[in-house]
Amino acid sequence: MQKVLVIESPSARRSELVSYLESEDFLVNTADDGPTGIKAGRRHRPDVVLCNTSFDNELDSNGHRKGLSGHQVLAAMRQDSELQLTPFILITDEVQRSHIRRAMELGADDCLV
Numbered sequence: 395m396q397k398v399l400v401i402e403s404p405s406a407r408r409s410e411l412v413s414y415l416e417s418e419d420f421l422v423n424t425a426d427d428g429p430t431g432i433k434a435g436r437r438h439r440p441d442v443v444l445c446n447t448s449f450d451n452e453l454d455s456n457g458h459r460k461g462l463s464g465h466q467v468l469a470a471m472r473q474d475s476e477l478q479l480t481p482f483i484l485i486t487d488e489v490q491r492s493h494i495r496r497a498m499e500l501g502a503d504d505c506l507v
Contacts, residue, residue: 398422398443399425399443399444402426423438428462432467436476465500468502469501472500482501482502484505
């Protein structure tokens with residue numbers, strides 16, 4: 395069974411994505427933000443990571459930034475010897491070519507718009 399790590403803030407989109415992947419017999423682990431996602435990647439050793447890009451715009455319950463954008467999560471995983479070869483797909487609402495190009499330059503395997 396293939397393992398997928400979904401790094402996405404709690405939302406309807408995450409629920410739909412997880413439901414779909416599980417219906418297709420993937421083993422799915424989730425993380426709500428970038429730092430938690432990196433830890434989950436080390437712990438679960440996924441076969442693929444699906445990660446939202448917009449964590450840098452989200453605030454925690456104390457009004458602080460949650461820490462890392464999807465681009466930063468990607469960069470951190472590419473520098474981690476245990477995760478650097480794990481396929482990484484960024485999920486973004488940005489349709490600007492420069493945004494997608496940045497993801498690919500950081501080592502994303504694909505970018506879903």
